[in-house]
């Protein structure tokens with residue numbers, strides 16, 4: 001039989017406990033707090049993204065698909081540093097699927113007081129869905145440093 005030093009046994013126990021605790025925390029975040037992992041929904045050419053399709057000027061923003069169900073196409077852009085659109089208004093109870101992409105560099109898209117927080121990469125479309133049950137204003141901000149105007153990248157979702 002292999003002899004294991006008593007300290008070694010303690011460290012094995014500590015490691016096992018850490019694994020269990022972290023698994024529980026991830027489970028609670030995922031199933032209780034609604035933690036979502038954004039996935040690249042689609043690929044898109046950042047050089048032509050504004051020319052036509054859902055990220056062209058005419059198509060950007062909110063669209064109602066069915067009663068209470070919306071999709072929002074949002075474009076993040078540096079120089080000028082801003083989101084298009086920078087304001088979205090939905091009724092209370094609306095379920096909104098956000099499709100966000102970048103026309104240039106890496107940006108972020110975090111909606112305050114929600115579980116939406118995603119990285120926005122040029123060439124990829126990030127997608128997350130959220131239901132807005134309470135009236136209020138939910139600011140969204142860029143969470144990735146994207147240049148000298150980074151701090152100007154913000155907008156808001158108005159739920160009323």
Ligand code: CUA
Nearest residue numbers: 107142144146
């Ligand atoms: Cu866009 Cu920071």
